[in-house]
Amino acid sequence: MTQLLSTIQSPADVRRLSRTQLSTLSDELRQFLIESVSKTGGHLSSNLGTVELTVALHHVFNTPHDRIIWDVGHQSYPHKILTGRRDEMAQLRQAGGISGFPKRSESEYDAFGTAHSSTSISAALGMAVVSRNMSIPRQHIAVIGDGAMTAGMAFEALNNAGVTQGINLLVILNDNDMSISPPVGALNKYLTRLMSGSIAKDAHDLGKAVLEQLPSPVMELARKVKGHAKGMLGPATLFEELGFNYSGPIDGHDLDALIPTLENLKKLGGLQFLHVITKKGQGYKLAEADPVLYHGPGKFDPSLGIQAKTGVSKPTFTQVFGEWLCDQAQADERLMGITPAMREGSGLVEFEKRFPTRYFDVGIAEQHAVTFGAGIACEGYKPVVAIYSTFLQRGYDQLIHDVALQNLDVTFALDRAGIVGADGATHAGNYDIAFLRCIPHIVVATPSDENECRLLLNTCYQYPGPASVRYPRGAGVGAEVLKTLEPVALGKGVIKREGQSGVAILAFGTLLHPALAAAEGLDATVVDMRFVKPLDETLLRNLAKTHKAFVTVEEGCIMGGAGSAVTEFFNQSAITCPVLPLGLPDVFIDHGEQQAILSGLGLDKEGMQERIAAWLKTI
Incomplete structure (x- = not known):
């Protein structure tokens, strides 16, 4: 089924193929993708939608000399397969295997490392300026989705590019009417209107009537340039006003349209903007029908598709949050739910159904999400910003300047805190404890x-200021969830085990459970601290009177984390006792299975026991 694909070792092989062979290659590549991702898990819908575009780009452009930058990188699997990594797809997103995103250290064809949205145009512009200054004849192509175009950073880059002289920059808008969740915002409506406007439709109908009377070669030529005609007859575009020569929209699955268009734009050079229309899940009917479900599936049988799980499973932390949000909204009409384009991932699907006027998906715009919440809080309402830990990093200035500085009542629900597994370093929520606890007012x-x-969601929601609750990806230990909206005491920990060895383990988060298991062999005291800020200073002072050594445990970076907070408190209080901080080391942690990564870092029962026992011998 993949006879032609098996002969492709690099894009140079793609450039030697005929148009007919390219079509065959696309079919084989799509089939290979379905079979491969079904065995490893990973992003599927987005990759199926960019098969022909990827083939066309590597056929027309001289990669890696010419630079292709895939925004986010969810759609880069066909690119990886055509650039010498076909066999490595069997270990995709697994420990020791290739990344699910473009990665500069992985291949010379990965011109820029991506995984977060809307960076491609900025990076391509930077590369283009260097090529200009060094007089290197080179093409720079940024492939960005319509979802990623909702972020301000993309328009900042377009704005800058529009006044940058003497560069070659081609921006390809991969318009599939989707981001991860369904599309939102005025830009999406604009693009839809551009594609379906009456001017374009009238021109299409008139042209078809005329051309049907002409010989077939003329009709074939018209078919190939149909996309261009539609773009030219449509209204003046925003992108032309920004200084780009706009082309399109054209069918992103039609190689006979893509290849000549790309060849023409390559010859033209300068600032070019190509609008291509693709379909997420293209060629796999199940993914076409539900591209959200097939956005990032686990392993599945391609002939059956993703099957509903049977039996009773433990609720995930995301589900716990989603249920809490609906319950709290039912009790308090001031609650507003905000997500930056992660409705499914952050657990807001049911909330949107039940409270549509209080649900806000602001698109891939984390900075705006935070300040939007601040504005809501100014008027006495209570925003809850549901955001991944790694994405809150993108709104950090707004968190400080617009929320904390004004001590506004905004609650942050931080999903995917700590190790995230297969998505790797780009999505790891390793830093939120460190970057949050240094900000005044925040919990x-x-x-x-x-x-x-x-x-703790109850507690932080009722706290009259900025507050955050961090929780990991996936399920926990299966604790029964009480349907209460009552808070716990702010800044108070709970002793979970009384030990006699004089060692106290202070656990921050879900690593409490392996810490409890490790404490059995050490006869250590174990405390569920609950809060990094405010710390339970009274409890720490009392423990210091009866314990000779402390161990802090957290699924976050050691540098500046919860362990640092404890050490700072002891130093400021003139309490002299050794503290061993256990957490994530000062490295970017690569992809792999979550529990295996934690075990490798010594953050399971056995690892904690060994590390604590060895440390105690040194003090």
Whole structure:
């Protein structure tokens, strides 16, 4: 089924193929993608939608000399397969295997490392300026989706590019009417209107009537340039006003349209903007019908598709949050739910159904999400910003300047805190404890299980200022979740085990459970601290009177984290005792299975026991 694909070792092989062979290659590549991703899990819908575009780009452009930058990188699997990594797809997103995103250290064809949205145009512009200054004849192509175009950074780059002279920059808008969740915002409506406007439709109908009377060669030529005609007859575009020569929209699955268009734009050079229309899940009917479900599936049988799980499974932290949000909204009409384009991932699907006027998907715009919440809080309402830990990094200035500085009542629900597994370093929520606890006014809560997650959400929601609750990806220990909206005492920890060895383990978050298991062999005291900020200073002072050594445990970076907070408190209080911080080391942690990564870092029962026992011998 993949006879031609098996002969492709690099894009140079793609450039030697005829148009007919390119079509065959696309079919084989799509089939290979379905079979491969079904065995490893990974992003599927987006990659099926960019098969022909990827083939056309590597056929027309001289990669890696010419630079192709895939925005986000969800759609880069066909690119990886055509650039010498076909066999490595069997280890995609697994420990020791290739990344699910473009990665400069992985291949010379990965011109820029991506995984977060809307960076491609900025990076391509930077590269284009260097090529100009060094007089290197080179093409620079940024492939960005319509979802990623909702972010301000993309327009900042377009604005800058529009006044940058003497560069070759081609921006390809991969318009599939989707981001991860369904599309939102005025830009999406604009693009839809551009594609379906009456001018274009009238021109299409008139042209078809005339051309049907002409010989077939003329009709074939018209078919190939149909996309251009539609673009030319449509209204003046925003992108032309920004200084780009706009082409399109054209069919992103039609090689006979893509290849000549790309060849023409390559010859023209300068600032070019190509609008291509693709379909997520193209060629696999199940993914076409539900591109959200097939956005990032686990392993599945391609002949059956993704099957609903049977039996009773433990709720994920995301589900616990989603249920809490609906319950709290039912009790308090001031609650507003905000997500930056992660409705499914952050657990807001049911909330949107039940409270549509209080649900806001602001698109891939994390900075705006935070300040939008601040504005809501100014008027006495209570925004809850549901955001991945790694994405809150993108709104950090707004968190400080617009929320904390004004001490506004905004609650942040930080999903995917800590190790995230297959998505790797780009999505790891390793830094939120460190970057949050240094900000005045803010509360930082670290629930240890599903029920604690709900209790601390209650507490932070009722706190009259900025507050955050961080919780990991996936399920916890299966704790029963009490349907209460009552808070716990702010800044108070709970002793979970009384030990006699004089060692106290202070656990921040879900690593409480392996810490409890490790404490059995050490006869250590174990505390569920619950809060990094405010710390339970009274409890720490009392423990210091009866314990000779402390160990802090957190699924976050050691540098500046919860362990640092404890050490700072002891130093400021003139309490002299050794502290061993256990957490994530000062490296970017690569992809792999979550529990295997934690075990490799010594953050499971056995690892904690060994590290603590070895440390105690040194003090």
